[in-house]
Amino acid sequence: MQPKIKLIAFDTSAAHCAAALLLDGRIVTRVDEMAKGQAEHLMPMMEEMLHAEGLAWQDLDGVGVGVGPGNFTGIRISVSAARGLALGLGKPAIGVNGFEARAHGEDRPYQATIPAPRGQSYVQTFEANGSISAPAQTDTEAAAQKPAETLIAAVAHIAAARLGVDAPRPAPLYVRSADAAPPRDPAPTILP
Numbered sequence: 455m456q457p458k459i460k461l462i463a464f465d466t467s468a469a470h471c472a473a474a475l476l477l478d479g480r481i482v483t484r485v486d487e488m489a490k491g492q493a494e495h496l497m498p499m500m501e502e503m504l505h506a507e508g509l510a511w512q513d514l515d516g517v518g519v520g521v522g523p524g525n526f527t528g529i530r531i532s533v534s535a536a537r538g539l540a541l542g543l544g545k546p547a548i549g550v551n552g553f554e555a556r557a558h559g560e561d562r563p564y565q566a567t568i569p570a571p572r573g574q575s576y577v578q579t580f581e582a583n584g585s586i587s588a589p590a591q592t593d594t595e596a597a598a599q600k601p602a603e604t605l606i607a608a609v610a611h612i613a614a615a616r617l618g619v620d621a622p623r624p625a626p627l628y629v630r631s632a633d634a635a636p637p638r639d640p641a642p643t644i645l646p
Contacts (some may be wrong), residue, residue, distance in 0.1 A: 459617060460509065461516045462500055463610035466492040466551065467524025473500050474518075474604040475507060482507065484521040485602040486609045493531045510540050511543055518613025520606070523568055523576050523589065524628040529626045536624050548613040549624030553578040553589060556600060558608035567596040576629045589629045 464473040469489045475482040475497075484503055488495060489565040504510065519536035522529040534547070540547035552575075556566035562582040568574045575596035 456641070459516075459614045460486060460514050461610055461617070462504070462514055462551040463497060463518030463550070463606060463613050464500060464532060464535070465520025465606055465609060467522045468528065468602070470602055471499055472520075472602050473503055474606040474610040474637055475509075476505055476610040477507060477509075477577050480606050481610060483559050483603045483605065486607055488626060492528055495530065505606075514543065514545055516545050516613065517543075517547045518609050519549055519624050520555065520609050521551050521624050522591050523552060523570075523629045526628070527623045529628075533624050533626050537559070540623075544612050546617060546621075548616045548621060549627075550609045550612045550616075552576075553580075553602050554612055555605045555608040558612060565597075567599075569596040569599070570629070582586055589627070591629050598613070 458478050459476060460478065463471065464471070468473070469569055470485050470487050470640070471492050471592045472485045472600070473483070482503065486495065486499060487646050488555070502623065517539050518535050519532050521533055536547040539545070552568050555565040557580045559565050562580050564580045565577055566580065567577050570576050575592050575594055577592055578589045611612055
């Protein structure tokens with residue numbers, strides 16, 4: 455990681471707004487627990503964090519974002535905010551998935567688990583040889599989770615390490631399909 459990086463990272467894939475500022479090797483985190491309202495809360499929260507450190511958005515070298523898996527709407531909030539910031543600031547946005555954040559700094563092999571609906575979990579295994587399994591959903595509950603402060607700090611560190619590397623724009627990571635079903639009624643006929 456480059457030593458003089460200023461980066462903000464954030465995640466709303468769970469029942470919180472989590473953000474981290476990576477400032478030349480120092481990390482500042484904030485996690486506001488909330489079941490809803492992340493879309494209205496995220497940007498003012500990050501603005502407060504920047505202001506507290508005497509920074510403006512343009513001082514940042516990049517944006518890191520948690521891309522899931524997790525809450526469908528929460529993931530969309532974070533990813534769209536990251537893309538908008540990257541476009542508006544002319545800075546890169548780097549997506550980091552929840553499995554990578556959980557595996558950050560862990561000895562390999564390591565199985566990262568993320569809570570899923572209905573007492574299930576999402577899992578991905580990081581092997582000692584560097585290979586990574588495809589994410590999957592299991593019928594078992596997720597193992598004990600790292601604190602949200604630790605996970606958002608990991609997102610910031612991983613994103614900072616990826617600055618300067620060509621990567622696609624952040625995109626949501628969904629392990630399973632959405633619960634929504636198409637309507638059973640036929641679509642109305644549109645008259646000419």
